Amino acid sequence: DAGITQSPRHKVTETGTPVTLRCHQTENHRYMYWYRQDPGHGLRLIHYSYGVKDTDKGEVSDGYSVSRSKTEDFLLTLESATSSQTSVYFCAISASGKGSEAFFGQGTRLTVV
Amino acid sequence: AQSVTQLGSHVSVSEGALVLLRCNYSSSVPPYLFWYVQYPNQGLQLLLKYTSAATLVKGINGFEAEFKKSETSFHLTKPSAHMSDAAEYFCAVIPSGYSTLTFGKGTMLLVSP
Numbered sequence: 231d232a233g234i235t236q237s238p239r240h241k242v243t244e245t246g247t248p249v250t251l252r253c254h255q256t257e258n259h260r261y262m263y264w265y266r267q268d269p270g271h272g273l274r275l276i277h278y279s280y281g282v283k284d285t286d287k288g289e290v291s292d293g294y295s296v297s298r299s300k301t302e303d304f305l306l307t308l309e310s311a312t313s314s315q316t317s318v319y320f321c322a323i324s325a326s327g328k329g330s331e332a333f334f335g336q337g338t339r340l341t342v343v
Numbered sequence: 344a345q346s347v348t349q350l351g352s353h354v355s356v357s358e359g360a361l362v363l364l365r366c367n368y369s370s371s372v373p374p375y376l377f378w379y380v381q382y383p384n385q386g387l388q389l390l391l392k393y394t395s396a397a398t399l400v401k402g403i404n405g406f407e408a409e410f411k412k413s414e415t416s417f418h419l420t421k422p423s424a425h426m427s428d429a430a431e432y433f434c435a436v437i438p439s440g441y442s443t444l445t446f447g448k449g450t451m452l453l454v455s456p
Contacts, residue, residue, distance in 0.1 A: 261442060270352075272433060272448040273387075280442065288443065320386060327442025329375045329394050334386035 233257050234335040236321050242341045249308040251338050253321030255301075261324040262304040263332065264288075264296065266317040273320065279304055280327060311342045347436050349447035357455050362406075362421040364450050366434030369415065375437040376417045377444070378408055382430045390432075393417060404428070429454045 233256030243249050253262060261280055265273040265288075275288030277296040285296050293315060295307045308315055318339050322332040350365040368374060376393040391402025398410045408419045417434060434447040 272446040331389050331392050336386045
């Protein structure tokens with residue numbers, strides 16, 4: 231299995247609080263991604279990174295920010311959590327992006343109450 | 344924007360029967376295509392990928408998929424279903440020149456004895 235660790239695996243938080251999810255990889259892959267998975271929607275891209283300090287928005291980026299200060303770590307921050315951000319969040323990594331497969335972490339289940 | 348359509352949110356088969364999960368993509372230029380599987384409470388695992396080397400792609404666990412440019416399809420098949428194949432299956436695409444995966448909404452495969 232690809233070395234991807236997401237933390238925490240489960241979190242319950244209150245509306246309006248900031249939340250940070252962490253993705254750590256040991257594969258030295260260039261690309262890292264954050265997706266959210268919701269019933270009936272499949273997986274939707276939130277943000278991705280193509281190198282240290284190089285990030286770009288995905289399909290559902292509103293209300294989220296990301297940072298990548300080291301190759302191995304990619305952080306996803308919910309600035310002020312809302313109930314609509316209750317979801318399962320997956321981190322993925324890819325060696326080169328174009329055409330190369332992505333490997334996924336085990337996911338973080340976030341509940342905003 | 345590139346899109347992926349998976350026909351049928353649920354597919355039911357009997358053990359030993361043929362499995363056919365349908366995927367169509369929208370693109371005038373053949374993209375990179377993938378099938379992923381997700382078991383309950385787990386991350387996504389790559390089943391197979393198409394990168395233009397061959398139109399019939401063999402993957403893990405006896406699955407295969409055929410790329411048909413004329414039909415813009417990449418359907419997933421397995422000759423004989425096993426109980427352990429019960430899971431959710433996602434078709435995904437990376438458009439030519441891009442580096443992010445776009446997923447279909449998924450198909451839940453149910454296998455009955």
